[in-house]
Amino acid sequence: MLKKHFSVVVIPRKTKNVKKIRVPVILFGVFGILLIGLFSGLVYIMIDYFNLRSELAILDEKEQIRIQQEKKIDEYDKHFRDMQLHFNHLTSLNNKLKSMVITSMNTDKKSKIDKMDASAREEMFEVARKSSVLEVIATDALEADSDIVFERKQRSENLVRFFKAGRNPFARIPSGLPINGYLVNEFGLHTDPYTGQVRAQNGIDIASRLDLPIIAPADGIVVETRQEEIYGKVLVIDHGNGFKTVYGHIADFEVAVGDLVEKGNVVAQVGNTGRITGPRLYYEVRFNEVPQNPVKYLQN
Secondary structure: OOOOEEEEEEOOOOOOOOEEEEEEHHHHHHHHHHHHHHHHHHHHHHHHHHHHHHHHHHHHHHHHHHHHHHHHHHHHHHHHHHHHHHHHHHHHHHHHHHHHHHHHHHHHHHHHHHHHOHHHHHHHHHHHHHOOOOHHHHHHHHHHHHHHHHHHHHHHHHHHHHHHOOOOHHHHOOOOOOOOOEEEEOOEEEEOOOOOOEEEEOOEEEEOOOOOEEEOOOOEEEEEEEEEOOOEEEEEEEEEOOEEEEEEEEEEEOOOOOOEEOOOOEEEEEEOOOOOOOOEEEEEEEEOOEEEOHHHHOOO
């Protein structure tokens, strides 16, 4: 027959009284089960801890691989953008050369017609000279024709020289302010100070002192100078690769159409032409004829 309890005898040192304690068997069973459970829990926690450490090591290794892959993607993206920039440059050069070839063909055709009609023209001018009529007009017409041919030839040579130059293509991307001043009108919508109407502002207005030199923000070639009602005297520089810069409210031009300019060259002077209330510069950046916010290109 199984015992229902155990007797525990306690014998003190200083006293003669012996204490006898009865402990039920079931209590020993519960205590044993608790010990086994505690030990099992500790074993489970240790196994789970080592598993977590192993998984963290694997995650860390994957994170390092992800960082390396992102670096490679950034490098590939940079190479792609560089290749795209060079491709745009070649496309622009191809279009310019096509235009030059067409212009050259038209010039050659015109020169051939002029040679065929040379004798007839000489007879007409001889008659005019004998009658003392149109002598000055004939001379001026010949000089004007030669000036036009020379100007076209000079522009073509400048275009070829500009695109054949071995300079860094990034030197043709506008960067920095063309003048020192204060930004008074930002890119976006703008209220006309004369009419009060809201209109699109494709560039920025920089207030400055009168006749301050305007600096080219990148290498390029002058393609247009004109007069407008709103922006007054306007200058346009083509930098290649799809980039153009536009300058308005100019006082005087320091360059002419067809001139090559390098970054830092003076191209004009600040004025107050057009519809403005004081001296300032209207500055616009275009990429593939789409206006861009010039603030993005202000960092040198």
